[in-house]
Amino acid sequence: MPGNVWKGSISFGLVNIPVSLQNAVREDHIEFRLLDKKSHCQVKYERVCKKNNKTIPWNDIVKGYEYAKDKFVVLTEKDFEKAALATSKAFEIEDFVPAEQIDSRYFSKPYYAIPEEGAEGVYALLREAIKETDTVGIGRITIRSKQHLAAVRALDDAIEINLMRFADEVIDQSDFDIPSHEKPKTQALKMAKQLIESLTADFNPRKYKDQYRENLQSIIDAKVKGKDIELTEAEEPRPTAVIDLVERLQASLKRSGSGPQPAKKAKTKTAKRTATKTARRAHPAKKRA
Template sequence: MVAIWKGSISFGLVNIPVSLQSAVRDDHISFKMLEKGTLSPIEYNRVSKKTKKTVPWANIVKGYEVSKGKFIVITEEDFDKASLGSSKAFEIEDFVPEAQIDPRFFEKPYYAVPTEGSEAVYALLREAMVETERVGIGRITIRNKQRLAAIKPLGNALEINLMRFSNEIIAETEYDIPKKEKPKAAALKMAKQLIESLTSDFDPEQYHDEYRENLEKIIKSKSKGKTIEFDEPGERKATGVIDLMERLQQSLAKKSGNTPALTKPKSAGKSTAAAKKKPSAKKTTARKTKKTRATKKVKKRA
């Protein structure tokens, strides 16, 4: 794999030359833009608005618009100046307990791969962080953008996770979210039972990208000139307060494999009493016989 960044990890006066390699892959299906009818691929050219001619990469520079139609050119030297060295080194500024970091700050993980000759110092930092149970925090500039980053041991590797700065985090108070309220005891108990029934150890292998898998089936089917249909899931409506208990009961029953008991205890009592008042089988048969005879007599008179 191609390294996204090459530089060094530094803490104190210690420097560890490394390269950053992606720890995740984008496993998505790519599509091309085509002209409808001809199915000819669409091209995007770098065309100058002024000359209307295609501009080669060698003649393209980066600029900032200071006012309408007025630009200043920013060079690679300018970007290096602004990075204050963070484009060449990831300096660990603090070591903190990982539990103190809000997961919203984490963005994308990379493996810090040591260059030849730096393995011993690399292992030293890794083992020291394992024993102190700390995560290193610092800043790093990648592709002309400075990022907050965290470094931590992960197996035999050191993982550098790119992070967001605090000003990039949106507080939940900016949205209309209900305040903390004490729910009814019965509903809370049932919800906790449902959570317990669904609790298990996290196994990432059991979760699949069904959307991608279905797209692959459609592509394979269409390439053979066939069509494929999938069962549409039922419509999921928001659960209201009135039928919340009923839905919780149904969910628990479905998980346990039992038929949901949706009737209230009082109703169940009435049903039992009603069952006791039902006539015996013999009496019912006798009534049916009398009714049948009466019907026959009416037919004869007619």
Template sequence: MKAIWKGSISFGLVNIPIKLYSGTNQHRIDLDMIRKKDQCPIQYVRVCKKDGKEVPWEDIAKGYRKEDGDYVVLDKSDLESVAAEKTQTIDIFEFVKEEEIPSKYLEKPYIIEPEKQAQKVYALLREALKKSEKVGLCKFVMRTAQHLGILKVEEDAILLIQIRFNDELRDPEDAKIPTDIKISKKELDMAMTIIDQLTEPFDPSKYKDTYKEDLVKMIKKKAASKSGPKEPAPRKRKKAAPKDDLLDQLKASLAAIKN
């Protein structure tokens, strides 16, 4: 793995030199935009909306659009003046119980590896987190932006989980959430039975994103065939069941599980 960030963890007066690795893999196939008739690649250009002319990079600035349509032009020094101060430190400022953090705040995992000379103090922090059953709330700067995170132990590793700031989350009250729907005891009991029947210990190895694999197979098949595979027939949409037979749907679901 290639380290994406180097720095240290600040734990009280203790400093732990570390390397940071991405904790995820991207399973993505790059597809180019082309013109259908001759497979000519499409090139994106920067064009002025007013005169339709291409604009070179040296003439491009960043601007904030005001309500009247005019722009406040921001140059490099303006943006640098408000950018987070670049530091190479993950600063732990508080410890909390992990279960106190709602899952909606969790965003992106990173793997923390200690430098050779910091292995003992890394192990000390790991064991202290384990024994306390807490996670360390921390702040760090990456690519000029400040982030919030937690340091938690996963098996023998300390992970940095980037979390969202509170003002980045939307309020569910902005959506139309039903709150006054009456559910009968029979319907609820049947739903609980379905949940019980489908309950298993969580095993992430059972779940795989097969899209990339299926896409590669389809591309190879189409490349080997002159005419290419036939267009798949459109899927037939299932008709929505009447609103008043919810109990029948629950019974059918339970029967399907048992079979």
């Protein structure tokens, strides 16, 4: 079990829940090291002073804030601890807001909140209350001397604390040229909805693989064996022209098996009577004895 990211308590009103935070996700990347091109000797990062080009030991390195050109004020670990003193051990839920009101861009990194011994009952109480009210708790939490906006959400049996971005960290879409007032044609929209319905399925995250990572691992495995492999290069996608849009949608629906099927022609009353008379002539009824 990995070490605690944070240990403190979640509070709402006068209720306190002692918890510890554990990572809810893990990074899965292929790691590389920098090498000299000729000798393959590993290259180290050096902490070099800009003035005299000398390497500085870690013990002699401090954190400084540049308040004017080439002028710094130095902050010590005690300064950071002092700034976090009032907020480092408590996470107070300031508001409960409807879950659907939170834009996904605000969410940053999820953690599991694990209840400390003896806090299981009140932990379950908060979890179920959040589920039944379909809300998210919002507050501020300080982790490693940095304060974050955070959301408390119910996730199956667990309470999740998801670090969030503050409002000034989210770029507004109005900064970009987006066709917000452009309305699609009714026929095209209808077919697009049909296409979406034909491709709709339950979310299964295991279905989606990191193809870049798999390709990279294949190349590494081949190089270890002194071989080389060829991978097919993806085609550059081109935007669908408006004039071709309906045609492309029809082709997409046909490929998905959801295209419009030719309707069976209903027989009219006249056609039915004609068919009945024809059958009687072909097979006249036997006369009664």
